[in-house]
Amino acid sequence: MSNPALDNKRITVVYTVTALLVFLVLALLGWVMRLTQSGMVQLPSDAFYSVMTLHGLGMAGVMYTGAYAALWYLLSGYVQPSLKLMKINFVLILLGVVGLIGATLIGGFGAGWYVLYPLPFIEQWPRWSSLLAIVSLVLLGVAWLLGQLDLLRVLAQRYGLGGMLAWPTLFGKKSEAVPPLVLVAAINLLAGALTTVVGAVMLVLYLFQWMEPTVSLDALLMKNMVFLFGHTLVNITLYFGIAAIYELFPKYSGRPWVTNRVVALSWNVTFVLVMLVFFHHLYMDFANNIALHYIGQVGSYLSAIPATVVTVFGVLAQINRSGIRWSFVPLTFTLGVMGWIIGGFAAIVDTTIAINLTFHNTQWVPAHFHTYFLLGFAVMLFGIFYHLLEPEAEKLAKTSLAAILVGGYGFVTMFYLGGVNSVPRRFSGYEAVQTGTIAQTGHDLAVYAVGFAAILLVGVLLYYAAVFRRIGAAWNRA
Amino acid sequence: MNPTSAGILTLLVGLLVALTTLWFIARSRQQEPAAQANQGLYKARTLYFVILSLCLLAGLTATLGKVPYGQADAANSQVVVNVNASMYNWEMVKVGAENAGELVIPAQKDVEFRVTGLDVNHGFGVYDADGHLLTQTQAMPGYTNRLVYNFAQPGVYHVLCLEYCGMMHPKMNTTFRVE
Ligand code: HEM
Numbered sequence: 001m002s003n004p005a006l007d008n009k010r011i012t013v014v015y016t017v018t019a020l021l022v023f024l025v026l027a028l029l030g031w032v033m034r035l036t037q038s039g040m041v042q043l044p045s046d047a048f049y050s051v052m053t054l055h056g057l058g059m060a061g062v063m064y065t066g067a068y069a070a071l072w073y074l075l076s077g078y079v080q081p082s083l084k085l086m087k088i089n090f091v092l093i094l095l096g097v098v099g100l101i102g103a104t105l106i107g108g109f110g111a112g113w114y115v116l117y118p119l120p121f122i123e124q125w126p127r128w129s130s131l132l133a134i135v136s137l138v139l140l141g142v143a144w145l146l147g148q149l150d151l152l153r154v155l156a157q158r159y160g161l162g163g164m165l166a167w168p169t170l171f172g173k174k175s176e177a178v179p180p181l182v183l184v185a186a187i188n189l190l191a192g193a194l195t196t197v198v199g200a201v202m203l204v205l206y207l208f209q210w211m212e213p214t215v216s217l218d219a220l221l222m223k224n225m226v227f228l229f230g231h232t233l234v235n236i237t238l239y240f241g242i243a244a245i246y247e248l249f250p251k252y253s254g255r256p257w258v259t260n261r262v263v264a265l266s267w268n269v270t271f272v273l274v275m276l277v278f279f280h281h282l283y284m285d286f287a288n289n290i291a292l293h294y295i296g297q298v299g300s301y302l303s304a305i306p307a308t309v310v311t312v313f314g315v316l317a318q319i320n321r322s323g324i325r326w327s328f329v330p331l332t333f334t335l336g337v338m339g340w341i342i343g344g345f346a347a348i349v350d351t352t353i354a355i356n357l358t359f360h361n362t363q364w365v366p367a368h369f370h371t372y373f374l375l376g377f378a379v380m381l382f383g384i385f386y387h388l389l390e391p392e393a394e395k396l397a398k399t400s401l402a403a404i405l406v407g408g409y410g411f412v413t414m415f416y417l418g419g420v421n422s423v424p425r426r427f428s429g430y431e432a433v434q435t436g437t438i439a440q441t442g443h444d445l446a447v448y449a450v451g452f453a454a455i456l457l458v459g460v461l462l463y464y465a466a467v468f469r470r471i472g473a474a475w476n477r478a
Numbered sequence: 479m480n481p482t483s484a485g486i487l488t489l490l491v492g493l494l495v496a497l498t499t500l501w502f503i504a505r506s507r508q509q510e511p512a513a514q515a516n517q518g519l520y521k522a523r524t525l526y527f528v529i530l531s532l533c534l535l536a537g538l539t540a541t542l543g544k545v546p547y548g549q550a551d552a553a554n555s556q557v558v559v560n561v562n563a564s565m566y567n568w569e570m571v572k573v574g575a576e577n578a579g580e581l582v583i584p585a586q587k588d589v590e591f592r593v594t595g596l597d598v599n600h601g602f603g604v605y606d607a608d609g610h611l612l613t614q615t616q617a618m619p620g621y622t623n624r625l626v627y628n629f630a631q632p633g634v635y636h637v638l639c640l641e642y643c644g645m646m647h648p649k650m651n652t653t654f655r656v657e
Pocket residue numbers: 026027029030031033034052053055056057059060063112113114366370373374378424425426427453456
């Protein structure tokens with residue numbers, strides 16, 4: 001007998017467990033990078049860069065996919081997206097991940113996560129590995145795009161195009177507001193779909209370049225395209241997490257979280273901002289149109305308003321004098337939002353063009369994005385997965401959270417200090433640098449980071465011990 | 479704002495965010511119905527919105543005038559240095575002094591660097607001898623980025639590559655002298 005709720009749950013569990021396993025491997029690779037930079041492990045630089053590329057692409061991909069699965073599951077409480085597509089996508093994504101592992105760890109492909117043109121096509125690794133990497137990204141892109149379109153399809157069917165974007169609420173017509181989950185999902189799925197199409201075009205151009213080495217593409221145009229796609233993807237990943245929190249927090253606080261006009265307005269504004277702010281990746285390309293640089297900074301600054309005024313105050317309204325019981329899940333939501341804001345502030349600092357001049361491509365960059373991803377988003381996602389799997393292992397889970405926070409904040413602090421001390425990012429080692437104390441500082445910070453990352457990894461393992469405890473029960477419970 | 483001040487500012491704001499979070503967690507022990515509990519919060523939100531908007535506006539006005547773009551045209555520099563980046567080498571040639579051996583740049587003059595990449599992207603990062611990053615621009619194939627800098631102090635300056643460009647990226651550095 002078919003039970004749609006159980007089927008939905010099971011496919012989500014499959015995604016969740018896979019995402020957690022992939023995350024662990026990628027986190028270990030991150031640790032290996034810090035070990036290499038500290039000199040404790042001697043990894044040849046070509047291997048370092050393959051690892052870096054896999055870690056970056058893999059983390060961006062697994063975070064997106066995990067967030068998507070959570071969103072898909074929560075939305076399936078309102079609409080029924082295609083279960084079949086979800087299964088097909090799982091296979092596509094798995095193939096993409098296996099392909100990326102093969103391209104990097106076996107083939108030696110190492111162009112970095114934003115595969116800046118024309119680096120993937122310069123012979124430093126076998127040609128087949130570049131092809132495999134591009135094809136794998138195409139597989140991932142296709143799966144993501146189909147997934148976005150499918151959710152948009154069912155949301156538009158149920159709520160209407162304007163309805164899912166909360167336009168009736170926004171423009172004052174008397175109509176029942178959509179749940180914030182639906183609004184935030186629709187906004188970001190739409191932005192995701194639009195920019196994933198651009199990513200697809202870019203990847204097709206890459207394929208063309210691979211087949212026809214004599215053609216030459218415009219490097220600046222390619223860079224604009226890759227960041228329109230890549231930046232927006234990681235940005236909507238975070239917002240998917242926020243969407244899930246809008247939905248789940250009330251279950252723990254007992255307080256409703258509704259779409260009023262302020263919420264509707266701020267997410268509709270975010271729709272525009274989220275596709276414009278990527279220009280801040282191109283500040284150091286003075287040749288890019290100057291207006292675009294300004295759009296990058298103004299847009300990035302503005303995005304702080306909806307994020308804090310609406311989402312942060314929304315969270316505070318959930319907990320303020322609520323008598324809430326601080327179990328693991330609401331803790332991860334609250335502390336995850338905190339990490340998101342701290343990292344977000346560090347990012348805003350970096351989106352100031354005048355400051356970016358001395359922060360761009362220093363360790364300040366991995367500092368801020370690891371803050372909002374690792375201590376923001378991943379913490380929230382751990383909470384969402386815990387909610388889903390219901391392992392009832394509060395004590396263990398809370399212990400794991402403490403280790404993740406202590407290790408995690410220590411780990412990112414070493415990056416921040418690297419940024420403040422002008423230590424470049426993406427260096428496999430610092431021995432060759434003879435500028436001031438950069439080599440010494442870079443090395444020492446890596447040593448401390450290795451220790452903090454170890455604490456963090458212990459925390460992650462404890463969390464796994466907690467959530468995997470009753471996985472069988474989760475499998476059988478709709 | 480220099481990197482150290484930016485770091486301190488971030489630390490302070492980070493602590494403020496953390497303390498606020500903890501304060502709200504502590505306050506959640508008390509229990510009131512949502513409407514009653516949050517009256518003050520919504521007032522605070524309006525105030526926060528105004529303050530945040532003012533801060534952002536102040537931040538924009540204070541910093542948008544300090545962008546590095548268009549300076550090359552404005553400065554009309556007498557000293558021009560062509561910078562060609564390739565894997566894994568910096569070729570820096572002062573215009574008009576093509577064969578003069580080691581590059582020497584005059585102090586306290588606007589110097590224009592015309593920076594491009596010959597193969598892949600590189601990052602032209604200019605450091606002082608103590609390891610402070612002073613300024614930078616991208617070295618992108620097919621484009622020339624014009625960066626102006628005025629070196630106040632004579633001495634040795636370093637160039638590090640700040641855009642990942644391949645296996646030997648961390649070894650792609652050079653020095654020049656300012657007199
Ligand atoms: C779990 C523990 C993690 C560790 C130990 C770790 C470690 C590292 C290290 C050492 C680097 C290289 C930094 C450099 O440029 O010198 C790096 C880069 C990166 N990490 Fe992580 N990371 C972790 C989690 C994450 C997460 C959760 C994400 C989610 C998006 C992420 C995304 C990235 C990306 C995109 C890069 C840039 C790769 C590139 O430059 O091509 N990392 N990480």
